[in-house]
Amino acid sequence: MTTEQTYIKFLLKVNDNFENSNVAGDRGRFVVVFNEAQNKMIEYILDNKKNDESRYIQQILVSNHKILKTASVEYADTFSLPKDYFDLSSAYTKASNSTCKDQKISLYEIKDDNKVEILQDEFNKPSFIAREAPFSISSNKLHVYKDCFSNDELFLSYYRYPVQIRTVVEDDPESPFNELFAPEFDDKFLDRIISMAASLFEGNSGDAKYQVDMQRALQKV
Numbered sequence: 001m002t003t004e005q006t007y008i009k010f011l012l013k014v015n016d017n018f019e020n021s022n023v024a025g026d027r028g029r030f031v032v033v034f035n036e037a038q039n040k041m042i043e044y045i046l047d048n049k050k051n052d053e054s055r056y057i058q059q060i061l062v063s064n065h066k067i068l069k070t071a072s073v074e075y076a077d078t079f080s081l082p083k084d085y086f087d088l089s090s091a092y093t094k095a096s097n098s099t100c101k102d103q104k105i106s107l108y109e110i111k112d113d114n115k116v117e118i119l120q121d122e123f124n125k126p127s128f129i130a131r132e133a134p135f136s137i138s139s140n141k142l143h144v145y146k147d148c149f150s151n152d153e154l155f156l157s158y159y160r161y162p163v164q165i166r167t168v169v170e171d172d173p174e175s176p177f178n179e180l181f182a183p184e185f186d187d188k189f190l191d192r193i194i195s196m197a198a199s200l201f202e203g204n205s206g207d208a209k210y211q212v213d214m215q216r217a218l219q220k221v
Contacts, residue, residue: 001183007177031165031177067156079154095150105144108132126149133146
């Protein structure tokens with residue numbers, strides 16, 4: 001579906017009489033609300049993985065992206081997150097100590113506030129023998145903790161940001177859409193994103209219909 005086709009479907013949802021009304025406004029406003037809507041739909045699916053809907057966003061999953069460390073201190077190695085990082089799927093490192101190299105270390109996430117406690121816990125602190133280590137994320141960096149070993153490489157599986165639609169002239173609200181940045185999801189999921197966009201717009205406009213479109217977005221139909 002092109003961006004223009006997506007926009008027309010959006011107009012049909014938010015206007016009771018498409019031919020005689022233009023409540024939804026210009027293309028520039030649609031760009032803003034659509035991009036917010038698709039990001040919210042991805043967040044919803046990732047927060048509800050048990051419902052097996054993650055297959056709808058599989059095209060934005062980047063698998064085993066190799067990242068070299070950018071900094072190191074005694075207790076942790078730091079890796080910069082990709083610029084298009086949206087959310088985590090999984091991660092592991094290749095690590096080494098004084099006698100063994102290139103070993104896979106499984107990672108599990110902890111909150112940065114808990115790191116001191118966990119690093120002192122014999123059952124949860126990093127272990128080269130058990131091939132496990134905790135990590136935390138802050139300031140667009142992933143910090144992998146260690147104890148007498150080094151995390152040499154990070155292999156990150158993550159969800160990237162989807163293509164953000166835009167107009168040809170980005171500060172002109174009536175500019176045509178730039179179809180080089182067209183929506184990338186299939187039509188079935190895109191219809192739900194359009195419903196979410198309509199709901200966001202209607203909510204901001206005080207239209208009670210936003211609740212109906214919100215349900216259409218969040219439920220498979």
